[in-house]
Amino acid sequence: MCLGIPGRxxxxxxxxxxxxxxxxFDGVLKRVCLEHVPDVTPGEYVLVHVGFALSQIxxxxxxxxxAFLDGMEQLDxxxxxxxxxxxx
Amino acid sequence: MKYLDEYRNPDAARRIVHAISKVATRPWTIMExxxxxxxxxxxxxxxxxxxxxxxxxxxPGCPVCVTSLETIDRAHAIASRPDVIFCSFGDMLRVPxxxxxxxxxxxxxxxxxxxxSPLDAVTIAAANPTRQVVFFAIGFETTAPPNAMAVWLAxxxxxxxxxxxxxxxxxxxxxxxxxxxxxxxxxxxxGPGHVCTVMGYQEYEPIARRYRVPIVITxxxxxxxxxxxxxxxxxxxxxxxxxENPYARAVRRDGNAASRRLINDVFExxxxxxxxxxxxxxxxxxxxxxxxxxxxxxxxxxETIETQESxxxxxxxxxxxxxxxxxxxxxxxxxxxDNPLGATMVSAEGACAAYYAYGRYLNAGAIALQQV
Numbered sequence: 356m357c358l359g360i361p362g363r364x365x366x367x368x369x370x371x372x373x374x375x376x377x378x379x380f381d382g383v384l385k386r387v388c389l390e391h392v393p394d395v396t397p398g399e400y401v402l403v404h405v406g407f408a409l410s411q412i413x414x415x416x417x418x419x420x421x422a423f424l425d426g427m428e429q430l431d432x433x434x435x436x437x438x439x440x441x442x443x
Numbered sequence: 444m445k446y447l448d449e450y451r452n453p454d455a456a457r458r459i460v461h462a463i464s465k466v467a468t469r470p471w472t473i474m475e476x477x478x479x480x481x482x483x484x485x486x487x488x489x490x491x492x493x494x495x496x497x498x499x500x501x502x503p504g505c506p507v508c509v510t511s512l513e514t515i516d517r518a519h520a521i522a523s524r525p526d527v528i529f530c531s532f533g534d535m536l537r538v539p540x541x542x543x544x545x546x547x548x549x550x551x552x553x554x555x556x557x558x559x560s561p562l563d564a565v566t567i568a569a570a571n572p573t574r575q576v577v578f579f580a581i582g583f584e585t586t587a588p589p590n591a592m593a594v595w596l597a598x599x600x601x602x603x604x605x606x607x608x609x610x611x612x613x614x615x616x617x618x619x620x621x622x623x624x625x626x627x628x629x630x631x632x633x634g635p636g637h638v639c640t641v642m643g644y645q646e647y648e649p650i651a652r653r654y655r656v657p658i659v660i661t662x663x664x665x666x667x668x669x670x671x672x673x674x675x676x677x678x679x680x681x682x683x684x685x686x687e688n689p690y691a692r693a694v695r696r697d698g699n700a701a702s703r704r705l706i707n708d709v710f711e712x713x714x715x716x717x718x719x720x721x722x723x724x725x726x727x728x729x730x731x732x733x734x735x736x737x738x739x740x741x742x743x744x745x746e747t748i749e750t751q752e753s754x755x756x757x758x759x760x761x762x763x764x765x766x767x768x769x770x771x772x773x774x775x776x777x778x779x780x781d782n783p784l785g786a787t788m789v790s791a792e793g794a795c796a797a798y799y800a801y802g803r804y805l806n807a808g809a810i811a812l813q814q815v
Contacts (some may be wrong), residue, residue: 357635360447368729373592410640414692
């Protein structure tokens with residue numbers, strides 16, 4: 356129910372004095388209320404729940420988990436078994 | 444980055460699982476609050492990936508599940524009126540009330556429409572000025588801003604034919620009630636990431652301190668969930684009980700200020716009855732008096748309907764993390780998604796329905812039934 360899908364803002368306009376926009380969900384375009392993410396610009400990503408953008412995705416924060424994983428890899432002390440038992 | 448596929452990478456997931464197994468030295472019981480997270484856990488088998496001692500128990504965070512039978516019956520009564528266009532999210536349509544579900548009512552000719560957004564219901568009201576358009580407003584804090592926006596907008600546009608049947612619920616009172624139970628076994632929470640995009644996580648800080656439980660704000664993709672578990676296990680092992688936020692790409696400490704303001708303008712806190720759990724003080728939202736003209740529970744008189752839950756169903760214990768779905772004798776036999784006996788089987792995000800959909804322990808349920 357509390358599903359939130361990230362999508363890329365394509366276009367913005369005002370309607371009944373509310374900020375609305377077109378958001379691209381990997382090819383599927385939806386009309387979304389952007390009133391509560393007023394600083395968003397086309398090309399940026401927002402988290403959308405039932406046609407309403409709840410927050411803007413922070414790209415720097417989004418990359419942190421991958422940086423953490425890279426760090427783990429560099430430690431190279433890890434042997435992570437793959438499902439078929441081979442070394443990666 | 445598209446912020447979706449990257450968080451479903453099996454190799455990255457394996458690495459985090461490995462990190463968890465390096466940190467975990469003792470058994471821990473961790474509850475994910477949100478039904479969407481329950482669904483991810485069971486769908487991707489995260490409960491079977493983590494080290495054996497780590498038990499994941501499933502919380503009360505499926506709003507469809509916990510909507511009271513009385514409210515479902517009320518929706519049914521309103522939706523059956525010929526002057527009404529009843530709008531709802533799709534997952535409410537199959538929830539059985541005392542007199543059947545909304546989908547059956549629709550098949551008998553009632554004008555019931557599935558909408559993607561509550562704002563679509565406002566558009567329908569504007570296009571149908573001679574009909575009453577009622578939106579079934581359920582959900583946690585995540586859904587409160589769009590629902591509040593719909594009422595606010597209808598009010599501003601003077602759409603007197605738009606109203607809402609509100610059955611909103613709140614997360615912090617529900618986890619507090621779990622922690623206050625004398626037989627509680629939950630030692631830490633994966634916090635509800637999308638609720639916190641709206642509310643932030645400051646209100647969880649006193650809960651973590653008072654009950655000495657780690658609360659780690661967690662997203663919904665497999666990698667998010669594993670990362671949330673890693674941070675949680677780390678806290679448990681180190682004896683810390685803090686609110687931490689690995690889901691920082693979407694959640695800020697104070698949430699979305701504009702959304703919180705709008706919720707507060709349109710709604711006020713009230714006591715709420717949770718299906719399977721009972722009444723929890725100050726655990727719901729209702730429309731403020733200023734918006735009474737849009738309150739379907741005031742506009743439509745509905746006779747009181749006596750409701751009765753199945754005596755076999757253990758959904759109350761499942762919702763509080765006391766039991767797992769397959770420990771119910773009716774699981775997968777008397778009780779299935781097509782014929783649910785209680786809260787946790789009525790929606791795909793309920794723990795019982797998720798276990799059923801992904802074939803978990805179906806045989807165990809059958810064995811338990813034979814033993815009864």
